[in-house]
Amino acid sequence: MKTSSILRAAAIAAGLTLASTAFAAPVTGLTTLGDVTQASTLGSINLGGPAYLLGTASTAFEDDAPLPAGALNLSGTAAADIADLSVALGVAGSAFNDEDNGLFAYEGSALFTTLNVQAGDTLSLSWRLLGRPDNGPLPTFDAAWLLVGQNAIRLGDTATATVDQDGWLDTGLQQLSYSFSQAGLVRIGLVVADIGSFDGTSVLTVQNLAVTAAVPEPGSTVLALSALGVLAGLRARRRSVAPC
Incomplete structure (x- = not known):
């Protein structure tokens, strides 16, 4: 030549x-635990495209009384006990507690997988947290996290959800990017959980979950x-x- x-x-x-x-490659092979489904709407709220919806609603208890039991459940599967979530995700049972305010996580749902990444690869996603208004005497706020290995990164909580849509408080769509510093296998997950009590329902939506190579x-x-x-x-x- x-x-x-x-x-x-x-x-x-x-x-x-x-x-x-x-090129941003979509993340596939996701495992779900708890109340997880896929949809483009939540009630009358248009999510702008297909999304994973992770909820905290029970199927057997009146979390949102006076609504009947399971009224806000998404999938027909109850939210998982926080101990089961912690074991499945390989993190300490206290990972999702609000220790600053002395509040414990009770139940929730997760979406997770294991990725083989290179240093400099970037995980990106769009998320949105919606919660039912809590008008009880001791209102508590549910929260959502991105899990990277043992590191639980708090995305937000329903205290910051201020836009009222169809009976839900809404944080609006948020963008997140996370760059991996080391190569190897790493467990990643998205989690939403009831904090402080079993009462009330929150929903975390996840879209455009992808990894862009360095x-x-x-x-x-x-x-x-x-x-x-x-x-x-x-x-x-x-x-x-x-x-x-």
């Missing part, structure tokens, strides 16, 4: 590599092309000095 052809092929390959690493440093691509150029030059030199 001629030197110019080698360099042209190398440049094309480098360009394809850079283009492919910038883009190589421009210098590494230039170095690779330079090395190919040197090899091509050596090959051409051998040909020029070869005996007739």
